[in-house]
Amino acid sequence: MNKSLRRLSFPYLLWILIFTVVPLLLVAFFALTAYDSNGSLYFTLDGFKNVFGGDTVAFSFLGLSVQLPLYINVFIRSLLIAMVCTLLCLLLGYPAAWIMAKMEIEHRRGSNILLFLLVMPMWMNALLRTYAWLALLEPKGIVNNFLGLFGLGPVQFLYNDFGIGLGMVYNYLPFMVLPIYSVLVKISPSLLEAAADLGADPRRVMLKVVLPMSRPGILSGINMVLMPAMTTFLIPDLLGGGRYLLIGNAIERQYMVSRDYTTGSALSIVLLIFVLLSMQIVARNTDPDADEGGLVA
């Protein structure tokens, strides 16, 4: 192609330098500096010391209890909650994706409208939809009123792991269903018939044919759910009643409440490195030609 067209990429090169590369370097820069009383910058490792040191808090999991630095504790808890939520999304979303894909494969219709309905909620502000769960789950909310009819409850749904988990599963479920669906729908029905002809019962067809073939979809679903779930600060803020600390709100508070840019940036850098490493692991397990440019469903 014409070499003169290359000039068209130059403004963009400048653009990504200013808006992608420099900002990220600035985060690293602020993580290693602080302002002294005269307002001039000096080098410091305090930010990272705050992240990896500081007060220790007991972290208990499955009956085990360890003393960990506060932020490491928050970090691990965020990761665990995000992982549980990703797993729930997968367990709930996979069957839904499979049922929809089967409708598409067998009847060639019906799933279009279902897919449409799956994407539709995303057009309503996520904040507002999450907020609406408060009305549903409050001690005197709609769900508890309903349970009350049967003499049950009131159940405390909010401001605990359940509320946060529900908010996450609710917000990210479509992001799990869509990539899995788009892989499943491409599986040729004749493969399933062949497996059945060769004596596989439906369970074996599922385990030996469908599941392995849908691996790229599952991985990209995990990718699309795990990271946002781990870094969200809205969901713990709204459904956790402001008392619930995950890594997302920990960072947000450093910047917006304590105005401690050094610790906030150090936390962001640690989070970013962690996210990039885990994406690398997922990427290495993905077939490189499986989903080219699979950004938009």
Add this chain to the structure above:
Amino acid sequence: MKRKLNLLYLILVYVFLYAPIVVLIVFSFNASKSRTAWGGFTLDWYVKLFHNSEILDALKTTLIIACSSALISTAFAVLSCIGIYALPGRQRRLVMSITNIPNITPDLVTGIALMLLFFFINMPFGFVTLLLAHTAFNVPYAILSIMPKLRQMDIHLYEAAQDLGCTPGQAIRKVIIPEIKPGILTALILTFTLSIDDFVISYFTAGNEVTTLALTIYSMARKSVNPQINALSTLLFVSVLILLVIVNLRTSRQFSRRRKTATPGALV
């Protein structure tokens, strides 16, 4: 039996997804200000909404930011894509992997990084920083929507057009742009949606002078949300629904005209 179970499962999933939306819509007609108790039907919130300058201003800012950042980032992305495509292989791959960075960094970090940039160069926070931030996170998505279409087209057409007497500008306008038009449309819709829906990046880059709808909702949600917001969301939701239904009806009609089965992927 099994099919009925399947259907029941899907219905349950959709009930889960739509329950809060139904609650929001129903309570936009609620005469009492409570978010849980029904106090009779009213349209008051809709009437009040059109007199609430705080919400209307936020809506206006949101729409202006979304439209302009969608247009700017898409136009910029079209030119950039053509330029990137013309780069030699290794440089192109490098540029594309840098383009992917905002896509894999958490929104939170992107927001903070942009805030630090504006803070560092002493730019006053406000409309300009908000617009720049939105355009900054939209450009990569626009490029990633347009690039695949450019790769699919036969690039010799561009040379052929020039051989037949087009200037490079004409060849881009008359040959390349029509070929990548579906990608451009996707980019426009995607960037517009991302911008309207964005909270995290606006939160860090808007400052105190301007607010978007998402920011207004957030500050309200910590106390109690005004039912006028419910009314506004209902209106927005219904208009998007109507728009999408029209678009989908048109595309599926086009598809059937070509005797092809509609691909569900057409729905962004």
